[in-house]
Amino acid sequence: MAIFTLGINHHSAPLAIREQVAFHVETLPQALSALTRQKPVREAAILSTCNRTEIYCATEQPEAAAEWLAEYHSLEREAIKPFLYTLSPRDSVRHAFRVASGLDSMVVGEAQILGQMKDAVRLAENAGTLGMHLHKLFQRAFAVAKEVRTSTAIGANTVSMAAAAVQLAERIFESVSSQKILFIGAGEMIELCATHFCARQPKQVTVANRTVERGRVLADRFGGHAIRLDELADTLGQYDIVVSCTASPLPIIGLGMVERAIKARRHRPMFMVDLAVPRDIESEVGELDDVFLYTVDDLAQVVASGIESRQAAVIQAEAIIDTQVDSFLHWMESRDTVPLIRSLRDAAERNRRHELDHAMKRLTAGDPPEKVLEQLSLRLTNKFLHAPTQALQLSDAESRQELQQAASRLFHLHPDDSPGH
Structure with missing residues (x-):
């Protein structure tokens, strides 16, 4: 599952276009429910202000959200296509952080958008469309906005x-x-x-x-x-x-x-x-x-004339955001490994319980504890290493080097780890 953002804002479209895709607060719960009823869109939040209408969603098919937006407002997709942007996962994360920090506003550094974004998140949460991915995204966005405001002069002397x-x-x-x-x-x-x-x-x-x-x-x-x-x-x-x-x-x-x-x-x-x-x-x-x-x-x-005076603060803010984007994407990527890690741990736990039962039976039968412990450790080691050892032995020349490198990283192996060194 990936995070995408699609929308129209004051950079991409004139007012005459923006007002055609605006959402009213009263209709947003129904709109969010309608959007997430489409199977490709798992999570969604809609930020609709005088300057932007943006859909933040967790999906593998962002085009489904774009089609829904046009259909919901009874517009031809081609009519809004020139003004509509769809951001990749990395750009979506960066965009959310910039919006929350006031860097994407008409008035750079204004704080009103942060409150509007919090309202949009609260509404999506109440509508039941804010899942784990978007919840984490927005909580991180709010934290980034706080860091930008406390670490830079981005909000100083802002012309509202x-x-x-x-x-x-x-x-x-x-x-x-x-x-x-x-x-x-x-x-x-x-x-x-x-x-x-x-x-x-x-x-x-x-x-x-x-x-x-x-x-x-x-x-x-x-x-x-x-x-x-x-x-x-x-x-x-x-x-x-x-x-x-x-x-x-x-x-x-x-x-x-x-x-x-x-x-x-x-x-x-x-x-x-x-x-x-x-x-x-x-x-x-x-x-x-x-x-x-x-x-x-x-x-x-x-x-707009006041923007130039805040460029130094903007540069500082962008550096903070870039660092936080990398951190968030690392968290997102780590989520992809969770099922594999869970399966690995489940398999290890099954082996542990099986060998522990075997050891307890040997102790009950009167075998010496020292011998039982020795056998327990050997059997656990053999079972744990059987699958990776077999994969290395049966691999062809093309994949063997890749597996060897992966094994070295996974088990923290070094060339001098062999017996006798």
């Missing part, structure tokens, strides 16, 4: 997506402090954005959420108030800045809604940030005059 959104807003408005802000959703990303924007002390803060009680909890933290999602159409025009990140499978802000809002605002500019995948705001909104719409891919360009 939330900070980038504030930076962009300040290009449109002279001061955020005089603007009214609407946050749509109440998840972790919105909480991060609210923290950054509210540090500028905006004029008004509103949180719109499907569950108004949850929205109110977040709004109270920042001295704002909460509204229901179905109130958006009537109130959107009141806000200068709109930041949205929900788990909705379809856009919740359409072109018509924004056109009406702009008209009500008498064409005063509106700054909008859509951090959701799939998108919360229809892409056509970005074509309107007086609307400045940014997606996660747009924010990536803003934060």
Whole structure:
């Protein structure tokens, strides 16, 4: 059994493609069960964020997972094939370690992906699709991420997506402090954005959420108030800045809604940030005059400038990861020998018990203990060496040298081990 990774991320595909293969948290248990019901896929975990959808699986046929991904999302395999990557076992291990450590993120060194990966692992475990191989992989990935963060400066002065959104807003408005802000959703990303924007002390803060009680909890933290999602159409025009990140499978802000809002605002500019995948705001909104719409891919360009300053830490982190990849692969390879080692030990144990029974009978019959012990040791030695000795004697010239080398390694033999030396 081998570990493979296949997926689509911000390096391989634009947002328009990524949102087509995204999974929602509510559907992931069912999706994992459906995937592992296919016999070739024994273990599986799915990491689905705004920047990536990746399937980590233990299988001998990774193409089965790729076919399932396209079928699950009702897509033609050829439609996503140019954007889909399938990583070999070694590359899969290295990729998992890099993702957990924040090296494969839009913002190098960001810590949010580690929490998202832990959530994905917990969900797979609860769904019963996280077997021994993937469990070991992710536990090692989390340990590597901790080592990278404590041993390097990879997370120092990281520019977050939330900070980038504030930076962009300040290009449109002279001061955020005089603007009214609407946050749509109440998840972790919105909480991060609210923290950054509210540090500028905006004029008004509103949180719109499907569950108004949850929205109110977040709004109270920042001295704002909460509204229901179905109130958006009537109130959107009141806000200068709109930041949205929900788990909705379809856009919740359409072109018509924004056109009406702009008209009500008498064409005063509106700054909008859509951090959701799939998108919360229809892409056509970005074509309107007086609307400045940014997606996660747009924010990536803003934060990219900070990457160069962290390259020294990245080099250190990559060295740590390379060492840990070799260690993990050695563990994986050792798992392949477990059945053989178990068979070897079982055979030795059977011989031991057989010879011990024989020796006990001789002692009961009155044979001298010294003689019984001598015979016991000789019989055990002969039985243990019979099979390898016979294999060496019956081997042809081509395989004899290979067997001799293997015997020397297995029994720690040296040229001077023969009698008389």
